[in-house]
Amino acid sequence: MEKYQFSGIEKKWQKQWEESGIYRASFLPDKKKFYVLEMFPYTSAQMHMGHVRNYTIGDVIARFFVMNGFNILHPIGYDAFGMPAENAAIKQKTHPKDWTYKNIETIREQLKTLGISYCWEREVITCDPEYYRWNQYFFLQFYKNGLVYKKLSPANWCPACKTVLANEQVIDGGCWRCNSEVEQKELSQWFIKITDYAEKLLDFSGIKDWPERVITMQKNWIGKSYGTEVCFAIPDLDKELIVFTTRPDTLFGATYVVLSPRHPLVQGILEKSRLKAEVERFLLKVKNQALTAEDTANMEKEGIYTGINAINPVNGEPIPIWIGNYVLMEYGTGAIMAVPAHDQRDFEFAQKYKLPVKVVIKNPDWSITPEQIESAYEGEGVMVNSGEYNGIPNTEFMEIITEALTKKNLGKKTICYSLRDWCISRQRYWGTPIPIIYCNKCGIVPVPEKDLPITLPYNVRLTGHGTSPLKSVPEFLRCICPECGGEAERETDTMDTFMDSSWYFLRYATADTQDKPFDKKEVNYWMPVNQYIGGIEHAILHLLYSRFFVKVLNDLEYLDFKEPFENLLCQGMVIKDGTKMSKSKGNVVDPKDIINSYGVDTLRLFILFAAPPEIDLEWSEKGIEGAWRFINRVWALNDSVLSYKETKTHTGDVDAEKNINKTIKAVTDDITKAFHFNTAIARMMEFTNHLSRVIERKECSKKTLEGVWLKFTRVMAPFAPHICEEMWRLAGKTNSVFSEKWPEPDTQYLVDKNSVIAIQINGKVRGRITAPVNSTEKEVIKLAEEEPSISRWLQDKTIIKHIYVQDKVLNLIIK
RNA sequence: GCGAGGGUGGCGGAAUCGGCAGACGCGCUGGACUUAGGAUCCAGUGGGGCAACCCAUGGGGGUUCAACUCCCCCCCUUCGCACCA
Numbered sequence: 001m002e003k004y005q006f007s008g009i010e011k012k013w014q015k016q017w018e019e020s021g022i023y024r025a026s027f028l029p030d031k032k033k034f035y036v037l038e039m040f041p042y043t044s045a046q047m048h049m050g051h052v053r054n055y056t057i058g059d060v061i062a063r064f065f066v067m068n069g070f071n072i073l074h075p076i077g078y079d080a081f082g083m084p085a086e087n088a089a090i091k092q093k094t095h096p097k098d099w100t101y102k103n104i105e106t107i108r109e110q111l112k113t114l115g116i117s118y119c120w121e122r123e124v125i126t127c128d129p130e131y132y133r134w135n136q137y138f139f140l141q142f143y144k145n146g147l148v149y150k151k152l153s154p155a156n157w158c159p160a161c162k163t164v165l166a167n168e169q170v171i172d173g174g175c176w177r178c179n180s181e182v183e184q185k186e187l188s189q190w191f192i193k194i195t196d197y198a199e200k201l202l203d204f205s206g207i208k209d210w211p212e213r214v215i216t217m218q219k220n221w222i223g224k225s226y227g228t229e230v231c232f233a234i235p236d237l238d239k240e241l242i243v244f245t246t247r248p249d250t251l252f253g254a255t256y257v258v259l260s261p262r263h264p265l266v267q268g269i270l271e272k273s274r275l276k277a278e279v280e281r282f283l284l285k286v287k288n289q290a291l292t293a294e295d296t297a298n299m300e301k302e303g304i305y306t307g308i309n310a311i312n313p314v315n316g317e318p319i320p321i322w323i324g325n326y327v328l329m330e331y332g333t334g335a336i337m338a339v340p341a342h343d344q345r346d347f348e349f350a351q352k353y354k355l356p357v358k359v360v361i362k363n364p365d366w367s368i369t370p371e372q373i374e375s376a377y378e379g380e381g382v383m384v385n386s387g388e389y390n391g392i393p394n395t396e397f398m399e400i401i402t403e404a405l406t407k408k409n410l411g412k413k414t415i416c417y418s419l420r421d422w423c424i425s426r427q428r429y430w431g432t433p434i435p436i437i438y439c440n441k442c443g444i445v446p447v448p449e450k451d452l453p454i455t456l457p458y459n460v461r462l463t464g465h466g467t468s469p470l471k472s473v474p475e476f477l478r479c480i481c482p483e484c485g486g487e488a489e490r491e492t493d494t495m496d497t498f499m500d501s502s503w504y505f506l507r508y509a510t511a512d513t514q515d516k517p518f519d520k521k522e523v524n525y526w527m528p529v530n531q532y533i534g535g536i537e538h539a540i541l542h543l544l545y546s547r548f549f550v551k552v553l554n555d556l557e558y559l560d561f562k563e564p565f566e567n568l569l570c571q572g573m574v575i576k577d578g579t580k581m582s583k584s585k586g587n588v589v590d591p592k593d594i595i596n597s598y599g600v601d602t603l604r605l606f607i608l609f610a611a612p613p614e615i616d617l618e619w620s621e622k623g624i625e626g627a628w629r630f631i632n633r634v635w636a637l638n639d640s641v642l643s644y645k646e647t648k649t650h651t652g653d654v655d656a657e658k659n660i661n662k663t664i665k666a667v668t669d670d671i672t673k674a675f676h677f678n679t680a681i682a683r684m685m686e687f688t689n690h691l692s693r694v695i696e697r698k699e700c701s702k703k704t705l706e707g708v709w710l711k712f713t714r715v716m717a718p719f720a721p722h723i724c725e726e727m728w729r730l731a732g733k734t735n736s737v738f739s740e741k742w743p744e745p746d747t748q749y750l751v752d753k754n755s756v757i758a759i760q761i762n763g764k765v766r767g768r769i770t771a772p773v774n775s776t777e778k779e780v781i782k783l784a785e786e787e788p789s790i791s792r793w794l795q796d797k798t799i800i801k802h803i804y805v806q807d808k809v810l811n812l813i814i815k
Numbered sequence: 816g817c818g819a820g821g822g823u824g825g826c827g828g829a830a831u832c833g834g835c836a837g838a839c840g841c842g843c844u845g846g847a848c849u850u851a852g853g854a855u856c857c858a859g860u861g862g863g864g865c866a867a868c869c870c871a872u873g874g875g876g877g878u879u880c881a882a883c884u885c886c887c888c889c890c891c892u893u894c895g896c897a898c899c900a
Contacts (some may be wrong), residue, residue, distance in 0.1 A: 003854085213819050217895060220818075225899075245900060258900090301898075326898050336900045344816095345898060418899045536894080609840070610827060616893080623827065626840045632855090669831090679829065682839035689839095758835040763881050765835050803880050809834045811880050 004635040006599030010722040014115050022736055025073040025119040027522050034070035035526050036062040037505055037565075039534030039542075040077045040124070043103045044084030047110040048581045048588035049607065049619055050535070050574040056604045057571055057613050057675065058533050059116045063718035064671050066117070067742035073526050074117055075508035077124030078104050081132070082497045083166060086430045090464045096430040097458065100127055110591070115600050115721060117738075122511035126500035131507065132432040133453030134517035135499050138549075139424075139435060141556060143446050147193045150444070153423060157185035161465045164427040177464060184287060189425035190434060190493065194548050198222050198417045201547055206563035211570050211614070214539040221540050223418030228402045230337065230411040232257060232310040234265070234321070236272050241265060241310055241321070244332030244416055247342065248401050249394040251314050252386040253360035254337040255350065258303060258322045260329040261286050269321065275307035279323065286325040301326045301349055313410040314401070315387060324349070332416050340376065347376040360385045361394045422545065424496040429460055429469040431494030439481035439488040448482050454490070468492035501542055502549040505529055505564060517558075524560045532565040535573060543568070569675060572616035581619065589619060601720035602627045608677040608719060630681075631723060633688055634716070638727045640695045641709045644702050652699025654749075656691065660708040661749035663687040667715050668745070677719065684716055706731070711743045755807040759784045761793045762813055777804040784810055 017023065038058040041051060062074040085096035092099070104125065111118070124131055142148045156165040158175035164187070169176040194201075202222055204215055228248040232241040243257060259266060261283050270276050282304040303324035310321050326345075327336055340350035340357040350357055357373060361381040383389045383397050392400065405411030425434070433454045435447035447454060457476045460469050470476050470492035481488035503517070509526040510519040534542075543565070550564045573580045576587040594603050606627035611617050663683050670680035691708070694700050700708075710731060717724035717737045728737035752773060757780060759767045767789035771780055781802065784790045794814065801813040 213895080216819065220896060223896095223899060227900080243900080247900080299898080324898095328899070331899045333900095338900085343900075345900080416899075539895080612828085615821095615828090618827085620827075620841095623841050629855090630840085636855095673831090678827090679839080682829075685839055756835085760835085760881075763879095768835075801880065803834090805834050805881095809881085811834080813880055 004599075004632050004723065006601065006631075006722070009726045010115065010600055013722050013725045014112065017115075017117075017736075018120075020736070022738060023072075023074065023117045023119050024121055025071070025075070027525060028071050029521075029525055031071040032069070033073065033526060034062075034065040034531070035073045035509075035529045036065065036531045037075065037508075037529045037533070039532075039538060040079050040501070040504060041107055042082070042084075043078050043080045043100050043107065044082065044088065044583070045107075046583045046588050047107060047591065048574070048583075049591060050581045052114065052591050052603065053574055053607050053613070053617070054533060054535070054571055055111065055114060055116050056607060057569070057677070058531075059114075059604075059721075060608065060671070060677060060718045061531055061533075061675065062117050063721060063738060064742065066738055067714065067718070067740060069741065072117075073122075073508065074119055075122040075124070075511070076111065076116070076118040076120070077122075077504060077508065078107065078126065079497065079501055079504075080104065080125050080127035081431045081494075081500055083426075083428060083430070086428060086462060087464075089430075090462050095458070096462070097127065100430075113595055113600065114591070114604075117721075122508050124504050124507050124511060126497070126504065127430070129453045129455045131504075132500065134503075134507070135432040135495055136435040136447070136452050136454060137449060137517060138503070138553075139495070139499075140446050140449060140452075142192060142552065145552075145556065147196065147552065148190060149193065149421075150188055150190050152186045153189045153191070154184040155187045155189070155427070157183045159183055163465055163467065187425070187427070189423050190436075190491075191421040191423050191425075194422045194545070195417060195419055197548050197551055198224065198419050200551050201419075201544065206561075207568075208566045210565075210568040211536075214536070214543065214568065214570060217539045218544055221419065221544065223416075225416050225418075227332075227414060227416060228398075228405070228411055229333065229414045230405060231313060231409075232319075232337070233313070234269075234308060234310050236308050237265070237268050239265060239268060241335055242333045243335045243337045244414065245337055247339065247398075248405070248411070249383070249397040250339040250342045250360055251312070251337070251401060252383075252389075253339040253341050253358045254312055254319060255340060255356045255358055256320045256322055256338050257310050258324040258327050258336050258338055258349075259306075260327040260334040261323055261325060262329040263323075263327075263334045265335075266323060269306050269308050273307040275305065279304055279306055282323065299325065301345075301352070303349065303353065305353075313405065313408070320355075322353075330420055331418055341373065342376050342378055344376040344378065347373075358385060422496075422498075422548075424499055425493040426496055427468045427492075428494050429456070429462060431497060432499060433470070433476075434491040434493050434495055436491035437479055437481060437488045438491065439484060439486060441486055442481055442483045442488075445481055445483050445488070451482070456494075468494075470494070498541060498545050502545045503553075505532075505546070506550075506553075506559075520558065520560075527559070528561050528564055528566045531567050531569065533569045533571060536570040537573075539570065569613060571613040572611070574617050574619055576619040594621075594624065598624060598628050599631070599722070601723050602631050605630060605681060605720055609681045610678065612674070612676050612678050630685055630688070631720065633692070634720075634727075635723065637688055637691060637695070638709070638713075638730065641705055642730065644695065644700075644705055645698075646700075646702040647698045649699060650701045650704070652694045652697065653701055653704040656694050656700050656704055656708050657746070658749045658752075659687055659690050660711050661745040661747075664711065664715055664743050665745040665750060668742070671718075681719060684712070684719075687712060713737060714740055714743050757807065758809045759787065759790050760809060760811040761790070763811060766790055766793055771807075773807055775807075777802070777810075780804060780810050781812075784812070 036058050038054050062072055066072050080100050085100050088099050089096045156170050158165055158180055160178045160180040161175060165182060170182050173182055175182055225246050227244055227246040229242050229244055234241055270279060273279060303322045306321045306323060308321045309318040312319055338346040340347040341359045342361055360383060362384045363377040363381055380394055383392050383394055389397055402413055433456060435454050437445045437447060439445050457473050460473050462469055477489050479488050479490050506518050506523055509523045513519050546564045551562055553559045554562050579585050581588055606624045666683040667680045670676045713724050713727050714737060725737050754770050755773050756768050756770050758765050759769060767787050769783045769787050771783055797814040799812050800815050803811040
């Protein structure tokens with residue numbers, strides 16, 4: 001027999017599907033919908049097996065739900081803005097726009113060869129002004145509602161290139177291009193107040209099924225902690241210092257306080273300090289210590305005494321004020337009280353700088369003399385050295401002291417989040433221009449909505465030097481103030497690309513809407529996304545920003561729902577050479593070669609069969625042959641079914657029916673319970689193995705065989721759509737297999753007459769018997785005793801106990 | 816360091832609730848067909864043993880008639896967070 005000629009067949013159906021528009025989504029308010037979405041591709045990326053995996057998973061789900069009668073939305077688009085386009089442009093002397101659109105062409109072609117069931121009419125391209133104008137629109141809505149503000153914030157700055165660097169462009173503290181030492185420069189940047197939504201974002205009750213670890217990561221990222229703000233007086237300055245602590249019970253043990261180098265009181269302290277020169281030297285030294293996570297991790301804790309003291313509000317004792325490079329201005333109040341006896345970090349710092357240690361919670365195993373302490377005691381105990389409060393358990397004391405401070409107006413209960421506001425300013429060209437105008441007379445003026453979109457000028461010189469490239473484009477920069485009509489300048493920063501991806505799933509719902517970002521009615525119908533599929537690497541930022549966006553738009557009454565993604569499937573990465581497959585790692589495997597030699601259906605089966613979706617997959621082409629053989633076996637079987645000549649014995653009919661119905665049930669369960677496509681495919685393989693034998697032995701009636709095969713064709717269709725469509729038509733059908741209903745298992749074939757029961761002797765399997773289903777314990781024991789492999793064990797022994805699990809196992813305990 | 820996941824044949828991976836460990840596939844071995852086989856089909860395939868059997872789910876202990884599955888200790892590994900006061 002000829003091999004399966006995939007190439008012509010796959011192309012034929014791709015063309016036919018596209019022409020007949022079977023994937024076009026339409027708004028049908030009375031029909032139950034299902035929105036399947038895979039995270040859209042970044043246009044700088046090169047298609048690789050990671051993408052193939054992602055989109056294939058989505059496609060199986062979409063096709064499965066179509067066949068289950070849902071109105072499907074399964075869109076695709078491109079995450080098209082961002083730094084790589086700009087870097088490529090500088091390097092290759094092209095324009096980011098040309099480069100991006102060229103890439104989109106390529107990706108689109110590649111996606112089409114994969115035969116995914118996308119509704120292409122809804123394609124979204126984020127660098128299209130028709131898309132990003134709504135970024136600007138939302139920015140203005142957020143602005144109007146007090147959710148946008150501007151503040152000074154440090155950025156990585158290369159003094160040689162005179163440009164801002166992203167964290168990944170800082171290598172060992174140096175600029176990636178010229179290697180100069182990177183500085184921290186304070187820039188005025190735009191922020192969105194995501195912190196206002198910290199509480200709402202901690203509420204996951206609107207989410208149905210997300211991986212637990214993603215929720216945990218988001219919770220940790222938001223980082224809610226309960227604590228107390230305590231007020232320390234600074235008599236020399238006649239000012240007060242507020243510190244945040246989660247351990248107010250240790251307040252009597254505070255032996256110094258530490259300020260962040262960027263704390264607002266530092267300036268005032270310097271002026272009064274007799275150690276001014278030294279402190280200034282220290283500040284200069286720590287100023288450029290990088291802010292990247294990597295560097296902070298390895299950073300040595302350092303500090304300096306300012307020469308000024310603060311007063312501990314509980315006992316009036318003066319304690320020294322220090323400045324430390326490890327105290328973050330962004331968290332709490334930017335100042336801490338240090339309790340070396342009960343905080344390991346403080347303990348180490350105190351040891352280093354010979355600062356006093358004072359024990360205030362009794363460790364039952366230790367003496368309370370500080371000299372004998374080798375590490376901080378962070379556990380529970382009763383208060384000591386705490387004046388009138390001695391003897392109280394510290395857990396109770398937390399409340400007591402906080403109340404006492406509150407009464408004296410020296411402190412209060414408070415909640416801190418580690419979540420920071422979202423900085424959306426990027427000193428880059430290839431992004432959405434921020435719709436703000438600076439007027440000498442009127443100050444900061446938001447662009448009126450009617451003037452949107454503010455489009456990116458095409459003519460720009462990208463050098464990689466200097467600040468925002470848009471500053472050097474006069475026709476963009478110069479504008480008229482919408483308030484006073486005078487000359488003004490535009491904001492030249494562009495938006496973070498997370499802005500683009502925070503709402504693209506809403507745009508898909510009504511992609512052709514002209515006068516507004518989306519149609520409320522249609523968005524409310526399609527949303528939320530029923531099944532979102534993407535990599536775990538977006539567990540925090542993208543998913544959190546999207547949730548935030550939807551919550552704000554819900555508050556502003558644009559939407560009637562509160563969560564964007566009902567169910568989330570985080571598929572594992574495709575690994576090669578020990579690292580995630582990506583263009584930047586240079587380890588991508590282009591699906592093209594495999595498609596050319598084996599076809600798309602084989603590739604799909606192969607990648608789905610290799611592992612369950614959530615597991616990381618080490619790339620290996622071993623096994624592709626297995627998928628290819630399976631496709632060919634199916635093709636050969638189809639031929640055998642069509643040319644089958646019936647004989648008079650139909651003894652295999654029931655068996656064939658049982659097999660297909662059990663397969664239907666198993667595959668349905670595998671898909672709906674956990675998207676375990678690997679086991680679903682294994683079931684289908686078992687089915688074909690069985691059916692080959694049936695056909696070979698001619699045990700089946702033609703009618704049964706054909707019926708069984710048609711059911712199988714439908715079950716396999718979501719996994720291998722092209723070959724199944726072909727087989728469906730070869731069977732004489734005129735409609736698409738995807739307009740057919742997913743088969744339901746016929747329950748009469750799911751139950752067996754007999755079951756095989758394992759017989760254990762003292763817990764070890766010694767034999768098996770076949771007994772009618774639902775046999776009684778007695779009957780099973782009798783059969784077991786008659787079974788030679790079992791009776792051998794029973795000679796000269798007594799059964800002292802037996803355990804019978806219906807239709808599964810009988811355990812005989814003998815002596 | 817903290818938090819979460821994972822460790823099963825030569826390999827990828829199966830195993831609803833504690834109930835027959837290794838489904839399915841790759842690879843390998845043998846055979847058939849063939850001028851040929853890197854195609855296809857059939858059989859075998861966790862390790863040891865001629866066999867009866869014994870040993871096996873990272874290691875050690877425990878609970879149980881019964882443990883990959885539950886409990887305790889340890890080792891390894893992946894991911895996330897990392898001075899969050």
